[in-house]
Amino acid sequence: MDDLIRELLAAHPAQDGALLPILHAVQERLGHVPPAAVPLIAEHLNLSRAEVHGVLSYYHFFRSTPPGRQVLQVCRAEACQSRGAEALLAHAEQRLSCASHSTRADGAVTLEPVYCLGLCALSPALQLNDRLHARMTPAKLDALLAKEGL
Amino acid sequence: MSAAVTKIFVPRDSAALAVGADDVAAALQREAAQRGLAIELVRNGSRGLFWLEPLVEVATPAGRIAYGPVAPEDVPALLDAGLLAGGAHALRQGATDDIPYLARQERLTFARMGITDPLSLADYEAHQGWAGLRRALALDGAAIVQEVTQSGLRGRGGAAFPAGIKWRTVQQTAAEQKYIVCNADEGDSGTYSDRMTLEGDPFMLIEGMAIAALAVGATRGYIYIRSEYPHAIATMQEAIRRASAAGFLGASICGSGHAFELEVRKGAGSYVCGEETAMLESIEGKRGVVRAKPPLPAIEGLFGQPTVINNVITFATAPLILARGAQFYRDYGMGRSHGTLPFQLAGNIKHGGLVEKAFGLTLRELLIDFGGGSASGRPIKAVQVGGPLGAYIPASQWDVPLDYEAYAAMGAVLGHGGIVVHDDTADMAQLARYAMEFCAIESCGKCTPCRIGSTRGVEVIDRIKADQQREQQVVLLRDLCDTMLHGSLCAMGGMTPYPVLSALNHYPQDFGLAAVQEASAS
Ligand SMILES: Cc1cc2nc3c(=O)[nH]c(=O)nc-3n(C[C@H](O)[C@H](O)[C@H](O)COP(=O)(O)O)c2cc1C
Ligand code: SF4
Ligand code: FES
Numbered sequence: 001m002d003d004l005i006r007e008l009l010a011a012h013p014a015q016d017g018a019l020l021p022i023l024h025a026v027q028e029r030l031g032h033v034p035p036a037a038v039p040l041i042a043e044h045l046n047l048s049r050a051e052v053h054g055v056l057s058y059y060h061f062f063r064s065t066p067p068g069r070q071v072l073q074v075c076r077a078e079a080c081q082s083r084g085a086e087a088l089l090a091h092a093e094q095r096l097s098c099a100s101h102s103t104r105a106d107g108a109v110t111l112e113p114v115y116c117l118g119l120c121a122l123s124p125a126l127q128l129n130d131r132l133h134a135r136m137t138p139a140k141l142d143a144l145l146a147k148e149g150l
Numbered sequence: 151m152s153a154a155v156t157k158i159f160v161p162r163d164s165a166a167l168a169v170g171a172d173d174v175a176a177a178l179q180r181e182a183a184q185r186g187l188a189i190e191l192v193r194n195g196s197r198g199l200f201w202l203e204p205l206v207e208v209a210t211p212a213g214r215i216a217y218g219p220v221a222p223e224d225v226p227a228l229l230d231a232g233l234l235a236g237g238a239h240a241l242r243q244g245a246t247d248d249i250p251y252l253a254r255q256e257r258l259t260f261a262r263m264g265i266t267d268p269l270s271l272a273d274y275e276a277h278q279g280w281a282g283l284r285r286a287l288a289l290d291g292a293a294i295v296q297e298v299t300q301s302g303l304r305g306r307g308g309a310a311f312p313a314g315i316k317w318r319t320v321q322q323t324a325a326e327q328k329y330i331v332c333n334a335d336e337g338d339s340g341t342y343s344d345r346m347t348l349e350g351d352p353f354m355l356i357e358g359m360a361i362a363a364l365a366v367g368a369t370r371g372y373i374y375i376r377s378e379y380p381h382a383i384a385t386m387q388e389a390i391r392r393a394s395a396a397g398f399l400g401a402s403i404c405g406s407g408h409a410f411e412l413e414v415r416k417g418a419g420s421y422v423c424g425e426e427t428a429m430l431e432s433i434e435g436k437r438g439v440v441r442a443k444p445p446l447p448a449i450e451g452l453f454g455q456p457t458v459i460n461n462v463i464t465f466a467t468a469p470l471i472l473a474r475g476a477q478f479y480r481d482y483g484m485g486r487s488h489g490t491l492p493f494q495l496a497g498n499i500k501h502g503g504l505v506e507k508a509f510g511l512t513l514r515e516l517l518i519d520f521g522g523g524s525a526s527g528r529p530i531k532a533v534q535v536g537g538p539l540g541a542y543i544p545a546s547q548w549d550v551p552l553d554y555e556a557y558a559a560m561g562a563v564l565g566h567g568g569i570v571v572h573d574d575t576a577d578m579a580q581l582a583r584y585a586m587e588f589c590a591i592e593s594c595g596k597c598t599p600c601r602i603g604s605t606r607g608v609e610v611i612d613r614i615k616a617d618q619q620r621e622q623q624v625v626l627l628r629d630l631c632d633t634m635l636h637g638s639l640c641a642m643g644g645m646t647p648y649p650v651l652s653a654l655n656h657y658p659q660d661f662g663l664a665a666v667q668e669a670s671a672s
Contacts, residue, residue, distance in 0.1 A: 016453055017415075019435030024377075024416055045435075058437040061377045061419030077339035077588075078534055078581070082497035082572045083525065115421065115588070116337060117378055118345040119165045120570065121200035121495060121502030130380075134168035 004029065005037050009044045019045060019055055023062055032063040068103040068110035070148055072096070073127045076113040079120035084137075088124050089113060091138040095145060109150055155188040156234040157209040161264065163196035163349050164381045165342065170221065171204040177222040178206070181229055189234070195350020197264030198504030199251055205264075207246055210236040216243040251501060251520060256482065258490050259467050260343075260506045263350050269388055271396055274353045280398065282469030286361045287406050291321050294365035298468060300476035302488030307333050307424075307461030308537070308565045308641070310487075310554045313468075316458060319448035320366040323456040330362050330371035330410075331433065331452060331459040334386075335417055335424035337376060338537030340496040340568030343504060344462035348375065348382035351466070352389035353398075356412065358465030360403055361472055362458050363410040371410060372452070374429050376417040386414050421592035425640050426459045428594060439594045440640045461566070463492060484510035487553040497570040498524045514548040516569060528573040532581075532657065536565025538588055539645035541652035542578065563648070578657035583611040585649040593642060599634045600643025606630060607650065614661050624663065627654070 008025045012018050022041055026033050033056055042052045056062050074080075074089045089100060098104040098111045119125035122134035128144055160166075160175040175191055182189045197205060202218035206228075215236035217228060224241060231239040243249055257263070266273035274280070286294050299314025320328060332355065336344040347355055359371050375383050390412050393399045401409050415433050417423050423432045427441035430452050451457025467489065471479045480488045487509035493516055495502045500522035507516075513533060517523070524530050532542040541562040550556050557564050572581070586607035593600045607630055613623045631647035638644040659665035 017433050017435040020415065020418060020432065023418070055435070055437055059418035059420050061417070078538060078572075078584070079340045079497040079570045081581070081584070082570060082576065114378065115592075116339045116341075117164075117168075118336065118342040119168050120340045120342060120497065120568070121499075121504075122165055122169060122203070123497060123502075125168060132164055132168035134165060 001030070001034065001036065002040065005040050009040065012044075014045050019047070019052065023056060023059075027062060030066075032066045035064060065103075068107050070108065070129055070150060071110045071112065071127075072145075073112045073114040073117075074100075075115070075117050075119070075123070075125045077116040077120070079116070080124040083123040085124040088126070088136055088138060088141065092141060095138075095142060096150060155190050157190045157192055158234075159192045159194045159207040159209075159214070160204060161196040162193035162268070162381075163203075163346060164379070165200055166196050166203040166205070167381070169203050169219065173222040174204045174206065174220050174225065177225040181225050185229060187229070187234060192267050194266060195262075195264045195268050196346060197246065197252060198260065198346060199249065199501070200503040201501045202243065205243075205246075206233075208233055208236055212236065212245070214246045216246040216249060217241045218243060251503065251505075254520070255506050256490050256508050257506045258470055258479070258482070259354075259463060260346075260351075260492055260504065261470075262354070263346060263504075266351070268350050268352055268385060269392060271353070271392055274351075278473060279353055280357060280469075282472035283357045283360055283364075283398070283404070285472045286364050287404060287408075291365045291367060294361060294472065295321050297476045298365070298471060301471045301479040302476075302483070302486070303464065303467055303471060303479065304487070304554070305461055306463035306467070306491065306566065308563070310564070313460060313464050316448055316460070317362060317365050319446065320368070320456045320458045323449050325456050327370070327453075327455045328366055328368035329452040329455055329457040330359050330366070330368045331426075331429065331457055332359055332371070332373040332462055332465055333424060333426060333429060333459060334373050334375040334379075334382070334462050335429060336379070336462070336566070337421040337424045338539075338566055338568050340534065340570035341494050341537060341566045342496075343492040343494055343567065345379055345382050346504060347462050347466050348373075348379065349385045352386050353393060354466045354469060355386075355462055356389060356393050356399065358468040359412065360398065360410050361468045362460070362465060364403070364408055366456070366458055368458065369409045369411065371412045372415050372433055373412065374415045374417060374423070374433060376423075377419055383414055383416055390414065421588075422594045422640075422642055425594075425642065428640075429459070430457065437594075439596050440642075442639060463566075482508040483553075484508070484551060485553050485555055487555070491552070491564065491567045493552070493567045493569060495521045495569050495571070498526055498530070498573045499571040500525050509553050510551045512549050512551055513543060513569070516552075517548065517571065521571070524571060524573045526573045526575075528575065530571055531574040531576050532572045532578060532653070534570040534572070534581075534649060535568070536563040537568050538585060539563070539641060539648055540565050540568075541648045542581070542656060543652070544656040561648070561652070563645070578653040578660040579611060579615055579662075580660075582650045582653040582661075583608055583615070585646055585653075586611060589642060589646040597637070597639045597643060599637040600639075600646070603630055603634045603643065604646060607634075607646075611650075617662055620662055624654070624661065
């Protein structure tokens with residue numbers, strides 16, 4: 001894995017402001033930013049490990065541990081709330097036997113709240129893996145999950 | 151002789167994709183091929199009439215005819231009904247331009263939205279694209295700034311600061327390197343006009359940023375797009391690639407000798423990175439923590455250099471202003487709110503979508519005439535205008551004109567033009583609690599009223615809801631809001647009291663207090 005990270009780093013010159021693009025590149029490839037990547041990135045950018053760790057942990061998007069094989073993100077922001085987002089999230093928790101903000105023990109799925117997907121005119125909305133879905137209902141969610149074998 | 155090819159439009163906007171536009175496009179291709187019908191499928195942007203998405207349009211000699219909302223399984227019947235000739239069908243909406251929701255708008259910035267193929271340079275050029283940039287290339291920086299100042303354009307990202315004054319500061323500050331930064335973080339619930347622009351008319355943003363670069367003498371620009379918008383990021387990157395290849399960006403814009411390089415930066419799920427100085431920190435590769443001002447970013451911005459930082463819609467409006475002249479734009483609107491705002495109807499509304507209108511119409515017109523009332527059919531109870539930091543507006547205030555000053559006068563904000571509708575099932579104490587909770591989750595942590603106050607706010611509202619010393623806790627909540635209002639470094643902590651206090655003031659019964667009249671209306 002170190003080699004893979006070195007390869008990614010080589011593609012990102014140590015210019016000013018390269019840290020976020022590098023973290024994105026690592027997460028895109030590995031699904032998360034493993035702790036072992038931190039010293040390599042720090043060395044590459046001439047930063048302290050604490051600085052890299054500080055950035056990594058500040059942003060909600062970055063993960064330090066691998067997500068489940070599938071990721072369900074349910075929007076919890078106001079426009080979605082006005083059309084039943086809270087009930088939808090509760091339904092997802094129950095249907096998947098997985099608490100929000102967590103990955104199920106068998107590693108099959110991660111459930112996360114998100115704050116607005118920009119689909120607010122068609123709320124409630126969610127994202128399952130790379131696909132967006134709007135005008136959601138618990139029944140439609142069940143059908144989607146069933147199609148994905150969840 | 152082969153049959154004429156019919157152009158069919160199926161949007162590629164994220165919201166259309168989220169309700170199955172790709173499946174509709176595939177069904178159309180498949181069915182047309184089976185029937186030997188010659189079609190050219192164009193993936194346009196969305197018109198912004200989201201309750202009709204996926205909206206399929208067909209080009210006929212009588213203009214574009216709209217059908218929606220179309221499901222993949224509707225496609226055979228639509229083709230049977232003579233879709234390619236604009237035939238009659240239950241989903242037929244008539245000529246797109248005549249749909250009242252669209253016909254009643256004043257589309258200036260969104261004039262091309264949904265009409266063109268977003269990534270087609272030829273389409274862009276054929277619809278007035280680059281006219282503003284070409285005019286700017288014939289002017290000097292001061293004259294461009296003058297034009298933008300004269301237009302009365304104010305920042306569309308929330309704070310409504312005059313764009314021309316910001317540009318002038320950067321123009322007049324001497325530096326080796328200047329930057330243009332576009333704020334495409336759009337974290338507010340109920341807002342999607344930035345996303346629509348990035349996905350549906352990306353060259354307009356590129357043109358606007360290039361005009362700003364010419365105006366102030368900047369040679370590098372960044373578009374900071376939130377990670378929640380992968381389609382917008384992909385479209386913008388491709389648009390930059392194509393615009394560069396065609397010479398609209400790069401070492402010499404349109405052969406003028408002016409250099410301007412543009413790059414997309416991806417955010418990482420932090421609401422406060424929409425605050426301009428936090429965004430600069432983030433682009434620099436740091437934690438997105440708010441900087442104290444002064445210095446202003448216009449003087450010491452990105453990497454310590456003079457930086458114009460504006461919202462997507464602010465930049466996207468510049469091409470029109472340059473192309474049509476300051477006065478043309480200035481003549482729209484009311485008072486000191488010139489031009490138009492793309493209002494975004496969202497939440498519990500029957501006809502959710504984008505409405506670009508001059509400032510000065512009312513919330514009631516938007517909610518009823520455009521929105522058609524609530525989606526649930528129940529009375530509308532509260533409308534949050536201006537994003538999660540905006541106030542909840544009760545029906546008694548729906549006739550106030552949408553104008554920056556008129557809204558400020560009643561303790562509300564227009565913000566980015568997001569309008570989120572809640573029906574009478576909404577629990578306003580719960581929404582007030584949510585506002586505090588959101589602030590606690592997203593606070594950058596730099597100042598105490600916001601970092602700690604928001605957590606205390608959640609606890610106090612919980613005690614009010616549970617009727618533990620309710621009256622006393624309400625006093626405490628007001629006191630806490632006052633501290634946040636006056637003691638926070640940025641609007642995150644400083645405006646979270648807006649939704650909280652407006653909920654408390656207009657809907658006290660939801661907090662277990664004596665009701666005021668007029669809180670609920672249809
Ligand atoms: C917490 C917070 C979040 C903000 N989020 C955004 C945003 O998502 N988009 C935006 O354009 N402005 C946002 N702003 C406003 C920006 O700080 C800044 O005023 C704006 O980008 C300037 O551009 P404009 O003058 O074109 O509006 C936010 C401000 C605060 C305090
Ligand atoms: S108000 Fe909140 S978000 Fe703004 S600077 Fe203070 S702690 Fe950070
Ligand atoms: S509030 Fe859920 S998509 Fe915007």
